[in-house]
């Protein structure tokens with residue numbers, strides 16, 4: 001699985017980071033980017049899907065399922 005945060009949509013809620021801190025980096029303003037170039041380890045897929053579903057801005061896109 002591979003994910004990407006659409007910077008223009010991200011509003012810095014940090015919900016993704018709270019749900020899956022292993023998968024996201026946040027800057028000083030709370031804006032997120034996908035950690036590890038967006039590559040999601042197999043054991044983290046459920047957490048990644050949780051973050052995708054809980055982003056209020058729909059800013060996390062799935063590039064590869």
Ligand code: SF4
Nearest residue numbers: 010011013014016055
């Ligand atoms: S939950 Fe969505 S809008 Fe909030 S920081 Fe994460 S990617 Fe950005």
